[in-house]
Amino acid sequence: MAAAAMTRALAASLADAEPVSFWLEDPGKPAVLPALTGDVSCDLLVVGGGYSGLWTALRAKERDPGLDVVLIEGHEVGWAASGRNGGFCAASLTHGLANGLERWPGEIKQLEELGARNLDAIEEAVARYKIDCDFERTGEIDVATRPHQAEELRDWHRETAELGFEGLEFLDQDALRAEVDSPTFLGGIWDRRGVAMLHPAKLAWGLKRACLDLGVRMYERTRGLDLVRSGPGMAVRTPYGRVFAGQVALGTNIFPSLVKRVRPYTVPVYDYALMTEPLTDEQLASIGWRGRQGLGDSANQFHYFRLTADHRILWGGYDAIYPYGGRLSAELDQRPATYLTLAEHFFTFFPQLEGVRFSHAWGGAIDTCSRFSAFFGTAHGGRVAYAAGFTGLGVGATRFGGDVMLDLLSGAETERTRLEMVRSKPMPFPPEPFAWAGIGLTKWSLARADENGGRRNLWLKSMDRLGLGFDS
Structure with a gap:
């Protein structure tokens, strides 16, 4: 498809998207309580x-x-x-686990145990307080879409097994595509119990x-x-x-x-997401997503995606936007250029869903530390x-x-x-313009690594040695 025609098709898929969070439009939203006087x-x-x-x-x-x-x-x-x-x-x-193992190897087993107990307690609280939030303990699959990512996931699965971490299952290309069918998927690791999906x-x-x-x-x-x-x-x-x-x-x-x-x-990072219209039974069957797991790809600039209770796909991530000076503004909650990029990637991952439209498109700030x-x-x-x-x-x-x-x-x-x-504390971010320059160089370097077989340049290697980074 010619570039201009593709852009028009992507824009058409976004034409009716409401510029608000899908979750916050739920009719069950409670009344606002009065202010303190x-x-x-x-x-x-x-x-x-x-x-x-x-x-x-x-x-x-x-x-x-x-x-x-x-x-x-x-x-x-x-x-x-x-x-x-x-x-x-x-x-x-x-x-x-990888970030925790890198930073706190001596207590990572304890941190993993505390985390598992914490998630169990959340599940118990949802049941005890009768919180209707579509809680599903389906797990998450970390997927490879490039050969070097598949090799990295296989090596990581082997390393975690040798260290005694259980509950992670490696999926080759056929096994992964039997769970969720995308022509881009080359392999994955399924954490069956460590993640739940819910209505936030x-x-x-x-x-x-x-x-x-x-x-x-x-x-x-x-x-x-x-x-x-x-x-x-x-x-x-x-x-x-x-x-x-x-x-x-x-x-x-x-x-x-x-x-x-x-x-x-901390610095603010703006993250963006799209939500599709509800999928038909035929559309759902075309991607075979029966297990309702959450998914995320293994790139530095990654996507996260999952099914909702009414069979929509949430598709987010990739762009992580840092505003100069750490400025917080409602204007930054919308970024049409990012929505077009996300839509393009969505149809690359799931070409069998061509013609699906997006009902909502939104963004917002996340607090990121180094x-x-x-x-x-x-x-x-x-x-x-x-x-x-x-x-x-x-x-x-x-x-x-x-x-x-x-x-x-x-x-x-x-x-x-x-x-x-x-x-302990993380390293604080430097003042401007150094924060802007450093974050910009890091983002550029991460994108280059994605395109260069995962190889990290001198800047990223230096950041790794210092235990610093930029992520959403």
């Missing part, structure tokens, strides 16, 4: 109404039902990354209801403006009042931390705890992060707080 006091204030804040508030009440917990959210619960992600709920706390916004809304049922006082459209000491505790000023709290847990992630020294550790996985800490003499830097893999890990924050606030040494992962 006046002053209130509590034992624990949680700032942020995404997964991080919701799990922290819920776990605090589960640990101590008598604790007076207040949660404030600047907009609406689940409206940001928690309502815009792909719905991959992974056991990994380290942004994948419904999970956030279900956690909101569970928190309210346990007695958490919650105020939406209530932004925390500053954080100061107040007597033996802390005070957070909001537009129409103040919250006085003995302790504060910050779950603001990509939004500027109320502890200013934490801000250089080690790819969350970091933690305290401030104001241990009265404030924070968790941030989940780097696109926070659907499950935020529950663990909530427990870490509560452990840190308690002052008690626990299995979690003894972890080097919890006690």
Whole structure:
């Protein structure tokens, strides 16, 4: 097909796409709670109404039902990354086994065990609180679409088996295409139990209801403006009042931390996704995706994709856009050039779905840190705890992060707080223009590696030695 004709066809597939997250348009969306007006006091204030804040508030009440917990959210619960992600709920706390093994080899077995227990606890909480979020423990397949990726996956499967990590199954080309049929697929590794698929916004809304049922006082459209000491505790000023709290847990992630020294550790990365219209039975049969696994390809600039409960395909990733200066803007939530690229790649992966149209196209910011996985800490003499830097893999890990924050606030040494992962920090990002230049060079180098058989240039090798990177 000529380039101009192809562009017109791709644009036509996007012509009716709503510029909002498919998940957030669900008719089951709960009513927004009133903003805080006046002053209130509590034992624990949680700032942020995404997964991080919701799990922290819920776990605090589960640990101590008598604790007076207040949660404030600047907009609406689940409206940001928690309502815009792909719905991959992974056991990994380290942004994948490979990243964890590279950074914390001495405790990776413990981290993997904690992650597995954390995912089991999420599944149990979904059942106990009757959260209708389409939770499916189908696992995820990491797929190779180029020969060097297939070799790398085979070597990785062999290495993990020798190290004693179980639960990963290597699929050759025929076995993989028997699960999901794409002419681009050359092999894969299936983690059968380590990932669940879910409806991300419904999970956030279900956690909101569970928190309210346990007695958490919650105020939406209530932004925390500053954080100061107040007597033996802390005070957070909001537009129409103040919250006085003995302790504060910050779950603001990509939004500027109320502890200013934490801000250089994260940068915003804009990620984008498409959602197809519901597939017909014939279209579903043409790709054979009966197991409903989540999938992601093995490239540095990777795609993630999965089926929804009503048989749509979510297709996201590839572009990871860093705005100069770390600027956050609603204007950046839409990027038509990326949507065209994603659509082109979609039909390359699944040419048998030619003619399918996209119903939604959206984007949003993810908090990325240089080690790819969350970091933690305290401030104001241990009265404030924070968790941030989940780097696109926070659907499950935020529950663990909530427990870490509560452990840190308690002052008690626990299995979690003894972890080097919890006690250490990533390298902060440099100021501008160095951050912009470094991230740009890294992205260019990663794209070159994808096109060059996976071979990493001198810049990437230097970043590897320093334990630094850029990812979404």
